[in-house]
Amino acid sequence: MSTETLLERINAYENRADPYPLYAELREHGVAQQNDGSYLVGTYHEIAALLHDPRISSDVRHRSTPDAARPDALPPSFIALDDPEHDRLRRLAMRPFGPPHSPGRVDALHEDIVEIARELTDGLRDRDRIDLVDDFAYPLPVTVICRLLGVPHEDMPELRGWTNTIIASLDHSPGEDPQEKQRAGTAARMAMGAYLGDLAERRRANPADDMISALVHDDGPEGRLDKPELMTTLTLLTIAGHETTVNLITNGMLTLLRHPEVLERLRREPELMPSAVEELLRYEPPVQMLPQRTPLTDIEVGGVIIPQGAPLFLMLASGNRDPLRFEDPDHFDPARRDNRHFGFGSGVHSCFGAPLARVETQVALAELLRRLDGPRLVEDPPPYRHSPILRGPRHLPIATDVRAGADA
Amino acid sequence: MSGEFKSGRIVIVGASLAGLRAAETLRDEGFTGELTLVGDEPHPPYDRPPLSKQVLLGRVPAADVGLPARRQVDARWKLGVRASGLDPAAKEVLLANGERLPFDRLLITTGTRARPWPHPEEARLDGVLTVRTVDDASRLAERLDAGPRRVLVIGAGFTGSEIASACRERGLAVTVAERGPAPLVGALGGTLGSFAARLQRAHGVDLRCGVTVTSLLGSNGRLTGAELSDGSRIDVEVAVVALGAVRNTEWLDGSGLAAGPRGVACDAGCRAFNMYGIVTDDVFVAGDVARFPHPLFDYQMLALEHWGNAVEQAEVAAHNMVNPGPLRRPHLAVPAFWSSQFGLNIKSVGVPTFSDQVTIAQGSVEEGRLVVAYGYRGRITAAVSVNRAKWLEHYQRLIETAAPFPPEPGAADRPTAPRVMASDVPDPKVLSHGPTVALTGHLPDRRLAVLRPMA
The missing domain is CATH 3.50.50.60 (FAD/NAD(P)-binding domain)
Known part of the structure; x- marks a missing residue:
């Protein structure tokens, strides 16, 4: 089969459960031009070079054929902007979240995360069959992000609907009307932005002990986010703040159940968990690719000139399995050293919420290993969600032995 | 064959960052012999960067800057005692208290003093x-x-x-x-x-x-x-x-090593040279006190007072001390350092003084956020960022591949071709402080070593 259809094959739902052979094929081809004029890069060192190259834009408005269906009713969030604007917005959003201005924010959540994970596993106690996604991996990060930002938990179903529509609008699948998906995505973005903007207004009048309140009352030297910036930034933080963690936890449990010897080792050596989560981020990254990059000038990569304005896809999950960078890359090694994976990207756009995602996943998996007795996969592969970009199971049915009596 | 490298007696003189990281690496690499660390300060190894920053601000007590141990090193620690001499023929380190420490291999990490x-x-x-x-x-x-x-x-x-x-x-x-x-x-x-x-x-x-x-x-x-x-x-x-800083090499006077005010000369594998420019095979050097040739900078000897260099060079030295020739590695890391001052984060890769021209490659002086790229005879040799550290990896790659200077335009935050200016690096003699990065000529012999200022 030719390279022309590689992206289509990666996007095809039947390949969702195991895209890794396609990534191996991509790495064989080097920089792969697709028949729609886009370029795929799947080798580690080339991806690293492009992630750090200031001539690579994250703003799709720089493409030679911008998405006509996307009206500019709201400005892009910082994930889709370049420096210096990206830097300014990200910095303002970081002030209430992390160092140097709020070094204790994530640490302070640690106890909460443990408590939430315990409550959720308490609910699984007497069941011999669970769906890890609906029963644990989804509610955990959602509860955490709501508590962090200060979003009322009862509004989450509505936010979940918007989130799903926005994510669906990010990729194209054959047989669907891309314009219709884009329009739906834009409408969802507007609705979610309006909801979060209103919430921020309420916190401005009545501050609470949450990040939105800190954001709208911040008095830094560079001022505050204006209303549209606040709407897009909060939408980004809300979606990115849980969506990828759901997949990371689910992919994590799936991977451990496929590697029972590693699961047992982690039960014996819990101190290995941070390193195991890093390996997970390499082995099954929740963000498989960055589909929105564009060269601002003709750029040579691996002997190929990628022209200015061409859609450029950086295949992070493929780079994570590049044998030129990682020894025995298809082997899941929870104690792997020298593991500079692309699980959180790299460069100026590297994951904003990485410290939170790490803690959540470490706590979640440790708690699941502690509480689930004899967990087994019910179906392998499990049913996947549609997105090839934010990839993870839709359900993960697990059978367990029900223990007699309560367990602390 | 490899057994002889993994056993015997190793002495490390200098118990700071480079000495500690070398000791840890020796054990990581399977060295099972006798390991002794000598340090003239009474304290176990500690971290120096916070001393001019958080400690002075009162945020971190001076007592709390100890370096975290990466692993047990199972060593004899001789702290609070100064090394006073080296007898290379007898293979002994002389201590100020009169003690003599015999060694099979020696690592010098005595660093600098104010x-x-x-x-x-x-x-x-x-x-x-x-x-x-x-x-x-x-x-x-x-x-x-x-x-x-x-x-x-x-x-x-x-x-x-x-x-x-x-x-x-x-x-x-x-x-x-x-x-x-x-x-x-x-x-x-x-x-x-x-x-x-x-x-x-x-x-x-x-x-x-x-x-x-x-x-x-x-x-x-x-x-x-x-x-x-x-x-x-x-x-x-x-x-x-x-x-x-002044390099702590006086104790090596009369040892026959190529040691002097600019440091102890060594090869790319951290093996010390003697005064005739002949490389030794049992004396190694790492950290601030070492001067070593670097291929990216015309093979001039570099002396670096950088935290990262101390770590990387110590790891290479330790590896080479316990491995035979074919398995030895060169110390080729691109120099890098950082500073925080007046609310800014300044970070450097390469050797900015090895330059004749500069250009602002990203951002601007007005924003207070910028990347300055340095070139020497048409290739990139360094880059310095102010509150823009995440971009530096790109420039490091350009430096490693000797990419042309000025860098190609087109950065999102610097769309037009930038102006190229003289880099204006002064002769170190006009400064009141010594250079933290020094290019110290091509030859290991101390009497031939000259500081070569870049005009």
């Missing part, structure tokens, strides 16, 4: 300090706690500038005297030097460039003021001497 104020009597005045050790930093932090009316910082290299920054952050009046034309100019050249000068003044530093301190004045043994070469006189209670 260059003292040149007038011993003035240097003894109460209130005259340097900052190199944890005890120094602790003393200065105490002085700053007492709220002196004015602090004088002599020398505006990185250490002096960081100290001035800490003083201003604590609301203390501070005068900085620098013999060169601007702060940091010796390390970063004219463009960032003038940026640093504006920055210091905007933060209320009384910055005086092109002057030297001619004498420190005292009364009853206490510092009361200073006289400057422009005839002015200031009243100060505390003076911090930040004139750069």
Whole structure:
């Protein structure tokens, strides 16, 4: 089969459960031009070079054929902007979240995360069959992000609907009307932005002990986010703040159940968990690719000139399995050293919420290993969600032995 | 065959960052023999970067800067005792207490010490300090706690500038005297030097460039003021001497090694040269005290006072000490260092002084966020970022591949072709502080080593 259809094959739902052979094929081809004029890069060192190259834009408005269906009713969030604007917005959003201005924010959540994970596993106690996604991996990060930002938990179903529509609008699948998906995505973005903007207004009048309140009352030297910036930034933080963690936890449990010897080792050596989560981020990254990059000038990569304005896809999950960078890359090694994976990207756009995602996943998996007795996969592969970009199971049915009596 | 490398007696002289990381690497690499570390300070290894930053701000107590152990090293520690000599024929290190330590292989990581104020009597005045050790930093932090009316910082290299920054952050009046034309100019050249000068003044530093301190004045043994070469006189209670570092090589006098004021010369594999330029195979060097050839900088010998270099070179040295020739590795890391001062994060890759031109590749001086790229004869040799550190990996790649200078335009935050200017790196002799990065010529022999300033 030719390279022309590689992206289509990666996007095809039947390949969702195991895209890794396609990534191996991509790495064989080097920089792969697709028949729609886009370029795929799947080798580690080339991806690293492009992630750090200031001539690579994250703003799709720089493409030679911008998405006509996307009206500019709201400005892009910082994930889709370049420096210096990206830097300014990200910095303002970081002030209430992390160092140097709020070094204790994530640490302070640690106890909460443990408590939430315990409550959720308490609910699984007497069941011999669970769906890890609906029963644990989804509610955990959602509860955490709501508590962090200060979003009322009862509004989450509505936010979940918007989130799903926005994510669906990010990729194209054959047989669907891309314009219709884009329009739906834009409408969802507007609705979610309006909801979060209103919430921020309420916190401005009545501050609470949450990040939105800190954001709208911040008095830094560079001022505050204006209303549209606040709407897009909060939408980004809300979606990115849980969506990828759901997949990371689910992919994590799936991977451990496929590697029972590693699961047992982690039960014996819990101190290995941070390193195991890093390996997970390499082995099954929740963000498989960055589909929105564009060269601002003709750029040579691996002997190929990628022209200015061409859609450029950086295949992070493929780079994570590049044998030129990682020894025995298809082997899941929870104690792997020298593991500079692309699980959180790299460069100026590297994951904003990485410290939170790490803690959540470490706590979640440790708690699941502690509480689930004899967990087994019910179906392998499990049913996947549609997105090839934010990839993870839709359900993960697990059978367990029900223990007699309560367990602390 | 490999057994002989993994056993025997190894002595490490110098128990700071490089010495500790080397000891850990030796054990990681399977060395099972006898390991001895000698350090002239009484403290276990500690981290120096916070000493001119968080410790002076009172955020971290001086006692809390110990280096975390990566693993058990199972070594004999001889702390608080100075090495006084090396007998390469007998393969013994001589200690100041008369003890002799026999070794099969030796690693020298004795680093540097603060260059003292040149007038011993003035240097003894109460209130005259340097900052190199944890005890120094602790003393200065105490002085700053007492709220002196004015602090004088002599020398505006990185250490002096960081100290001035800490003083201003604590609301203390501070005068900085620098013999060169601007702060940091010796390390970063004219463009960032003038940026640093504006920055210091905007933060209320009384910055005086092109002057030297001619004498420190005292009364009853206490510092009361200073006289400057422009005839002015200031009243100060505390003076911090930040004139750069002196390499700790005197103990090697007479050892026959190529050791001198610029450091101990070694090859790319960290093996020390003797004074005839013949490489040894049982004496290794790493960290601030080493000078080693680097292919990216015309194979000139480099002497670096960088945290990252101490770690990387120590790891290479340790690896090579316990592995046979074919498995040995070169120390080729691109030099890198960082500084935080006046609310800014400054980070450098490459060797900025190895340059003839510079250009602002990203951002702008006005924004206070920028990347300056440095070129030498048409290729990129260094880049320095101000609050833009995440971009530096790109420039490191350009430096490693000897990419053309100026870098191709088209960066999102610098769309048009930038202006190229002279890099304006002064002769280190015009500075009051020593260079933190020194190019020290091509030959290992100390008598032939010359400092080659880049015009």
